[in-house]
Amino acid sequence: MKISVIGAGYVGLVTGACLASMGNEVSLVEVDMRKVESINNNIFSIYEEGLPELMKGTDIVATTDYNVINGAGIIFICTGTPSNPDGSMSLEQIKQAAGEIGDLLRTRGDYCVVAVKSTVVPGTTDEVVIPILERSGKKAGRDFGVCMSPEFLREGRAVYDFMHPARVIIGEFDRRSGDTLLPLYEQFKAPILRTDIKTAEMIKLASNTFLANKISFINEIGNICKRMGIDVFEVAKGMALDERIGNKFLNAGVGFGGSCLPKDLRALIARATEYGYNPGILKEVLHLNDKQALIPVDLLKKHIPLNGATVGLLGLAFKPGTDDIRDSRAILVAGALLKEGASILAYDPMAANNFKNIFPEIKYSSIEDVMKSDAVVILTEWEEFSALDYRGKIVIDGRRINKAREARIYEGVCW
Numbered sequence: 001m002k003i004s005v006i007g008a009g010y011v012g013l014v015t016g017a018c019l020a021s022m023g024n025e026v027s028l029v030e031v032d033m034r035k036v037e038s039i040n041n042n043i044f045s046i047y048e049e050g051l052p053e054l055m056k057g058t059d060i061v062a063t064t065d066y067n068v069i070n071g072a073g074i075i076f077i078c079t080g081t082p083s084n085p086d087g088s089m090s091l092e093q094i095k096q097a098a099g100e101i102g103d104l105l106r107t108r109g110d111y112c113v114v115a116v117k118s119t120v121v122p123g124t125t126d127e128v129v130i131p132i133l134e135r136s137g138k139k140a141g142r143d144f145g146v147c148m149s150p151e152f153l154r155e156g157r158a159v160y161d162f163m164h165p166a167r168v169i170i171g172e173f174d175r176r177s178g179d180t181l182l183p184l185y186e187q188f189k190a191p192i193l194r195t196d197i198k199t200a201e202m203i204k205l206a207s208n209t210f211l212a213n214k215i216s217f218i219n220e221i222g223n224i225c226k227r228m229g230i231d232v233f234e235v236a237k238g239m240a241l242d243e244r245i246g247n248k249f250l251n252a253g254v255g256f257g258g259s260c261l262p263k264d265l266r267a268l269i270a271r272a273t274e275y276g277y278n279p280g281i282l283k284e285v286l287h288l289n290d291k292q293a294l295i296p297v298d299l300l301k302k303h304i305p306l307n308g309a310t311v312g313l314l315g316l317a318f319k320p321g322t323d324d325i326r327d328s329r330a331i332l333v334a335g336a337l338l339k340e341g342a343s344i345l346a347y348d349p350m351a352a353n354n355f356k357n358i359f360p361e362i363k364y365s366s367i368e369d370v371m372k373s374d375a376v377v378i379l380t381e382w383e384e385f386s387a388l389d390y391r392g393k394i395v396i397d398g399r400r401i402n403k404a405r406e407a408r409i410y411e412g413v414c415w
């Protein structure tokens with residue numbers, strides 16, 4: 001199958017590489033010329049395990065030229081949907097992509113399916129994407145198909161997740177649209193749910209906001225446990241024995257970040273509000289998460305005066321295995337520390353360069369130098385942090401690195 005993927009970020013690049021490795025002829029369309037050049041030279045702007053090897057084995061091409069989608073039977077839209085300043089979802093990249101695809105549909109005689117893979121608020125594909133595509137004079141259902149098939153991959157395990165999905169959701173405009181997409185997914189051993197487009201969009205947002213909810217919930221329990229001298233990890237272990245609860249996303253800590261959970265929460269809150277509904281739980285999940293990130297700063301203040309102190313940050317990426325710092329808790333912690341008059345020494349095995357774009361005033365150094373700071377805050381559970389010598393140090397741990405308990409002064413955010 002000839003496939004085009006629009007947007008070669010985390011999702012687009014991984015989608016393209018995986019579909020190509022499955023024997024499809026894949027082209028990537030990307031507006032960022034630097035990304036295009038680096039992809040074509042096998043240099044990747046993102047870190048994902050297994051991706052370089054996968055790409056080497058394919059003849060995938062990246063280009064800025066939309067003409068490459070002519071002849072593609074399926075066109076996936078994988079552009080970004082970041083937050084607007086008011087929390088609603090920015091659809092600018094999707095609109096632009098749909099406009100370009102529409103221009104090419106105008107002169108196209110054969111049937112193809114446009115499939116939205118980006119996470120979008122319910123109603124986006126029907127109310128925004130299809131009308132833009134139909135400006136071409138072509139009609140959805142009659143001349144081209146439309147699907148919304150959300151992506152559930154996790155950064156750091158993106159290739160594995162794409163190839164081993166827990167489920168596949170196909171939101172279809174009509175039967176023919178879904179039938180065109182189906183063969184791509186049938187080879188995965190995963191349940192496939194075919195549904196309507198709006199439902200598919202909501203399944204993705206509801207899934208992400210539910211996971212966010214689980215994290216803020218266990219953090220809340222953790223904050224209570226810390227005050228009562230109860231180990232929240234032991235509590236979570238006991239809770240997880242109930243299969244209705246499960247053992248995933250029950251690690252208490254400094255909260256969630258990343259390109260998805262915070263932004264999707266904000267987007268669903270904004271969308272619900274547009275419909276006149278006040279989503280109380282969702283708002284509180286977000287509020288708790290932002291408060292949680294600042295707990296390390298309060299804990300530090302108990303042990304050292306921050307004005308003039310040098311604080312070491314261990315971990316800047318929003319989670320291990322990635323260089324992504326979008327909505328990373330480290331951003332909030334660094335901002336608060338600088339406001340308190342502390343200087344920061346920061347270390348991350350992958351994300352330091354990205355962090356530098358936001359905080360050029362911070363000193364980025366080796367892990368050894370960071371360990372010489374007046375106090376250390378652990379914000380990402382990179383494996384190498386479990387091999388450090390913490391003896392004699394002051395450590396505030398946001399991620400439950402057990403080895404760090406050997407520190408002279410050790411405090412977990414909620415243990």
Ligand code: NAD
Pocket residue numbers: 006007008009010011012029030031032035078079080081093094096097117118119120151152153154155259260
């Ligand atoms: P990203 O910002 O890394 O990638 C988007 C890419 O699209 C960028 O490279 C950008 O330059 C490019 N782009 C923007 N406008 C374009 C246009 N008109 N034509 C061609 N390219 C264009 O974003 P991402 O992390 O890959 O996420 C993409 C979507 O997938 C988002 O909606 C996100 O919420 C969702 N998602 C992300 C993840 C994840 O873990 N990152 C997981 C599941 C779903």
